[in-house]
Amino acid sequence: MTTVRTPAAARGRIDKRRAILDAAFTVFSRAGYGQACVKEIAAEAGVAKPTVYNHLTDKATLFREAMAAAAESALAADLAALEPLHEPVGGTGDGVGGDVPAALTRVARELLRRHATAEAWALRRLLHAELTQFPDLLDTVRGDGTRRLGEALADRFARLMLAGRLRAADPAVAAEQFLALLDGPLEARSAMGTRRLRKADLDALADAAVETFLRAFGPES
Amino acid sequence: MTTVRTPAAARGRIDKRRAILDAAFTVFSRAGYGQACVKEIAAEAGVAKPTVYNHLTDKATLFREAMAAAAESALAADLAALEPLHEPVGGTGDGVGGDVPAALTRVARELLRRHATAEAWALRRLLHAELTQFPDLLDTVRGDGTRRLGEALADRFARLMLAGRLRAADPAVAAEQFLALLDGPLEARSAMGTRRLRKADLDALADAAVETFLRAFGPES
DNA sequence: GCTAGCTTGAACCCATGAGTTCAAATATCT
DNA sequence: AGATATTTGAACTCATGGGTTCAAGCTAGC
Numbered sequence: 498m499t500t501v502r503t504p505a506a507a508r509g510r511i512d513k514r515r516a517i518l519d520a521a522f523t524v525f526s527r528a529g530y531g532q533a534c535v536k537e538i539a540a541e542a543g544v545a546k547p548t549v550y551n552h553l554t555d556k557a558t559l560f561r562e563a564m565a566a567a568a569e570s571a572l573a574a575d576l577a578a579l580e581p582l583h584e585p586v587g588g589t590g591d592g593v594g595g596d597v598p599a600a601l602t603r604v605a606r607e608l609l610r611r612h613a614t615a616e617a618w619a620l621r622r623l624l625h626a627e628l629t630q631f632p633d634l635l636d637t638v639r640g641d642g643t644r645r646l647g648e649a650l651a652d653r654f655a656r657l658m659l660a661g662r663l664r665a666a667d668p669a670v671a672a673e674q675f676l677a678l679l680d681g682p683l684e685a686r687s688a689m690g691t692r693r694l695r696k697a698d699l700d701a702l703a704d705a706a707v708e709t710f711l712r713a714f715g716p717e718s
Numbered sequence: 719m720t721t722v723r724t725p726a727a728a729r730g731r732i733d734k735r736r737a738i739l740d741a742a743f744t745v746f747s748r749a750g751y752g753q754a755c756v757k758e759i760a761a762e763a764g765v766a767k768p769t770v771y772n773h774l775t776d777k778a779t780l781f782r783e784a785m786a787a788a789a790e791s792a793l794a795a796d797l798a799a800l801e802p803l804h805e806p807v808g809g810t811g812d813g814v815g816g817d818v819p820a821a822l823t824r825v826a827r828e829l830l831r832r833h834a835t836a837e838a839w840a841l842r843r844l845l846h847a848e849l850t851q852f853p854d855l856l857d858t859v860r861g862d863g864t865r866r867l868g869e870a871l872a873d874r875f876a877r878l879m880l881a882g883r884l885r886a887a888d889p890a891v892a893a894e895q896f897l898a899l900l901d902g903p904l905e906a907r908s909a910m911g912t913r914r915l916r917k918a919d920l921d922a923l924a925d926a927a928v929e930t931f932l933r934a935f936g937p938e939s
Numbered sequence: 940g941c942t943a944g945c946t947t948g949a950a951c952c953c954a955t956g957a958g959t960t961c962a963a964a965t966a967t968c969t
Numbered sequence: 970a971g972a973t974a975t976t977t978g979a980a981c982t983c984a985t986g987g988g989t990t991c992a993a994g995c996t997a998g999c
Contacts (some may be wrong), residue, residue, distance in 0.1 A: 511788055513945095513946090526850075526851065528849060528850070528851075529751075529752060529848065529850065529851060530750075530751075530752065531751065531752015531753055532752050532988055534985080534987080534988075535986080535987065535988085536987095544946085544947090545946060545947045545948060545949095545985095546947090546948085546988090547946075547947075547948085547988090547989080547990090548945080548946055548947075549986095550988070550989085551945075551946080555987095556986095556987065556988090561745060563897055610982095621846065622846045622847065622850070624910070625842065625843045625846035625847060625910065626750060626843065626844075626846055626847030626848075627750065627847070628843065628910055628911075628912065629748065629749070629750065629843070630749075630750060630753065632731055632912065633784070635909055635910065635912060639909070639910070643906070644906075646798065647906065670903075672844075673902065673903045673906055674899055674902070674903065674926070674927070674930055676902060676906075677898045677899055677902020677903055677906075678899065678902075679897055680898070681894065681895070681897060681898020681899075681902050682891075682894045682895065682898055683899060685864070685865075685868065685894055685897075685898075688831075688854065688860070689845070689846065689849055690849075691849065691853065691856060691862070703774060705891055705895070706895070708936040709895055709935075710868065711936075712933060712934035713930040713931075713933035713934045714930075714933075734975095734976090754959080755955080755956055756957065756958085757956075757957090765976085765977090766956095766976060766977045766978060766979095767958090767977090767978085768958090768959080768960090768976075768977075769956065769975080769977075770977085771957095771959085772976080775956090776955095776957095776958090777957065803981075827968080853997060941986105941998100941999085942974100942997105942998090942999085943996100943997090943998090944995100944996090944997090944998105945994105945995080945996080945997100946993105946994080946995070946996095947992100947993085947994075947995090948991105948992100948993095948994105949983105949990105949991095949992100950989105950990085950991090951988105951989080951990075952987105952988090952989080952990100953986105953987090953988090953989105953992100954985105954986095954987085954988105955984105955985090955986090955987100956980100956983105956984095956985090957983090957984085957985100958981105958982090958983090959980105959981080959982080959983105960979105960980085960981075960982100961978105961979095961980095961981105962977100962978100962979105963976105963977085963978095964976080964977075964978100965974105965975080965976070965977090966973105966974090966975075966976085967972100967973080967974080967975090968971105968972090968973080968974100969970100969971090969972085969973100
């Protein structure tokens with residue numbers, strides 16, 4: 498039964514924990530779960546091996562916690578990218594600036610920029626990779642990640658459809674397809690994240706996605 | 719210096735080799751590269767462990783060959799699914815049956831059915847997973863796989879655009895986006911291949927993709 | 940300055956699994 | 970049938986790596 502932690506001591510521990518989780522994600526990204534060894538993670542975190550086991554009981558829980566942390570920060574960034582689609586308050590205000598295509602373009606470019614990140618690719622890869630060994634990652638990472646992004650986007654689209662700024666349709670499908678139009682070509686062009694794209698190429702990809710999306714979901718002529 | 723193989727002996731060897739590669743893909747799918755052990759692969763193939771090393775020198779080459787074989791058969795299946803988009807010969811014949819939407823729907827449904835397969839998901843997962851450890855998989859699997867599918871599809875689209883059956887646009891982009899509209903929502907709905915979808919759901923997904931695609935790329939009104 | 944808990948490094952235990960060796964069995968070709 | 974090549978099972982080697990232990994060193998709080 499340890500005594501209640503004093504703030505300072507607790508903060509020291511917390512910092513170490515974060516350092517370990519960050520290092521873990523880095524090493525797992527580099528080597529995959531199977532090939533990554535805890536010793537290397539400890540070294541990357543600048544910490545002794547027993548310290549790692551002191552904070553995280555297992556290699557498995559270490560992996561889970563690292564993935565959860567990475568997913569959480571990725572989700573926050575993605576949700577922030579949706580900002581331009583938020584109507585301020587009244588309804589007909591200048592929320593989307595009266596210009597839906599422009600707002601969509603800003604969102605698309607920002608999302609693509611996020612998803613082209615090395616960390617984003619690492620997260621996707623590890624999720625794909627260890628899904629069979631860690632089925633619970635689907636809920637941890639995806640449930641609090643991609644799914645919530647889709648729902649938030651669908652919410653925005655629903656408002657725009659109701660306001661006649663987009664054609665009336667199933668907003669969930671529209672959101673799904675919008676994200677697909679962004680991420681699919683990104684995966685193809687960037688060779689699954691192994692090739693770095695220039696910003697201009699990313700923007701062109703985003704613009705192409707928005708153009709196709711608006712042809713399909715723009716307001717009825 | 720082994721003598722030239724007589725057909726019968728060669729066939730026996732070839733059969734064993736295929737059995738080993740199939741078993742390898744099965745086990746790798748189930749466990750991932752790191753966690754899969756060669757002993758288990760040998761057992762799955764109904765073969766002794768030294769036999770495996772007799773045919774494939776390494777665990778690594780075993781993996782590469784198994785992936786290449788799986789990718790090749792997946793590609794063949796995908797290309798076959800594009801059949802309905804082939805104009806027979808003359809130009810204005812009944813190749814697409816005069817009905818582009820119907821042909822696209824058939825292609826979309828068939829492609830989606832293929833991509834929802836357990837083997838297709840396993841291939842995608844393993845590719846994602848071990849890409850950092852086996853960078854050459856990109857050329858082996860992807861170069862002879864997804865990329866060629868995209869190119870073949872772009873070829874079909876180019877013909878249709880030229881014939882005025884689709885709006886004139888960059889056929890490569892159209893192909894990329896068509897595939898994205900299929901695979902993106904599939905990934906979302908099937909929870910990255912962990913949830914099995916009913917055929918009706920798959921068809922609905924395909925139809926939604928085709929509808930959006932045609933709104934964006936259908937012939938100008 | 941003293942106590943308590945955290946950290947450290949190094950050594951250690953132990954399971955797993957890649958890859959090999961070898962003699963016996965088996966199938967194939969001539 | 971006889972020569973040749975392959976397969977088999979079992980034992981073996983060896984490196985790797987997860988996880989633990991322990992004594993010594995730090996740091997924070999009293």
